[in-house]
Amino acid sequence: MWDDLPLATMRDVYVIGAGQSPFGSFPDETYLSLFETAYENALESVGGELDPDRIDEAFLGTLGVGGRQIGLSSPAVTEHLGLHGVPTTRVENACAASGYSFRSALTAVRAGTADVALAGGYEVMTDTSADQTKWWLGVSGETEWERTSGTTFAGVYAQMASAYLDAYDATVDDLSRVAVKNHGNGAKNPKAHLGFECSLEDARSAPGVADPLNLYHCCPTTDGASAALLASEEVAAEFDGPAVKVAGAGAASGRVGLFQRESLTSIPASVQAGEQAYAEAGVTPDDLDFAEVHDCFAIAELLAYDDLGFCERGEAGRLLREGVVDPDGELPTNTSGGLKSKGHPIGATGTGQVVEAFSQLRGEAHVQVDDPTYGLTHNVGGSGGGVTVHVFERTEVDA
């Protein structure tokens, strides 16, 4: 198991650059052009000139919505970027595709098979019909014994919401508060898909999607790409600017179908991945200065607070009501706007969260928290079938 691994033999890894394309609906873009934008922005964010020839390997996440270049999609991207000959792999774990592509790049640099690795993801979702989109997202749920009950992810998360609201002191208004907070943040992010504010009344009165979830409790489908450049300590020392260290990493798989889980009020893979990431980083949730959590549906953000130990189990609603997770609270969460407002281009979401963590720790975020040292990213595939958690630390590089 992970807690027996010889961490001491792994190399320290730093994020030396991270960037994203705008997230939104772009009929004139392709997955190649979107990823090119993200990649160029990642290169530009490096504190100095990184020769692309130094990229040893690339890991790129996508679900492949719409069924375009699914086979050999990663070589198609690296070819487009001029990264000829670089080994590259498509990473697929539904909505956690690029949380896992980041993990693969991290592992490569930790192990020493790469000194510089590119991690990223992309998705084009808005050029297919609503039925097509339902099909492509539906096949990431449990296809044989859950989909036959007629649900897509909204219906699946709605059942988790029903169970959570029944078990704990949380209300539909708490779900709406996730939308209000995340739209408030996303309105300040020029790369957000739905970059407008919404009031509690707006969020309360939206049309129902799958009870108790309404439209404002659901993220949009989005086009976009994101990229991060990971490097060994030796390479990171060559560049200027605050160093962003990957202090801890955790990942876990979970039962794909809800009906196979012991509880619907928690995502066990989030708990396991979180504990692992905290242990590797040597921190507790109290040490975090900000977090980007997976808010595909409002209930998912509440589950994340509980599962990642931001509060006692069942207390998530209180964090929202008391403003703990607001930008000026003790633990600002989803300062980028989250999936709800920034958007959710499936394969791009995981490294999109890393872009926000990198910006925060460099003091360049659109909703900047005060002098942060530790930040966390949390990426969930489907309704909990796969999760990654990463803890980032602003530190000095020992040259």
Next chain:
Amino acid sequence: MTRDDRSNDGSSNDGSSSDDPPRETVSIPNEVELPRLLDFYDLQDAEHTGIHEFYGNLRDGELTTTRCDDCGAVHFPPRIVCPECLSDDLSYTSLPHEGTLHSFTEVRGTAAIGMTDDTPFVAGVVDLGDVRLSARIDDASYEDLEIGDPVRLKIVDIDGPTDQDRVFYRFVPV
């Protein structure tokens, strides 16, 4: 030759000029047949599934699943190999036809493709004691249900798109 030259000289379609590439209109189909996976029910006969006995029992009016003869684990969905101990020594066992609602939602705007014409409808997780399963809950609405409510089995016959007599389970409030 530019696009404008071609439209002006009126000679580009006669194929007489050796400089002009040949042209032809080709057609693509207006519709393609749905891939097999879009039919989200199994083909339920012995030729197509190792758990045909489950469907046969359901067709006869009984909800069953597999139990491992070696370790005693009860599975859902039914298995051909025990996921707990990897034994393939499994027997079919009856499941109760009544259970309780573990959670539920009323799907309004985002049904799975293939069920979009049925909205709104209730879907939930039903607790049958040894196992839980996801199912449609017919004759119910979100407002009238509570977690823990009793529900009982309903069997539906699947009409199309194959000529097999297929069945599936749903539940209704007691």
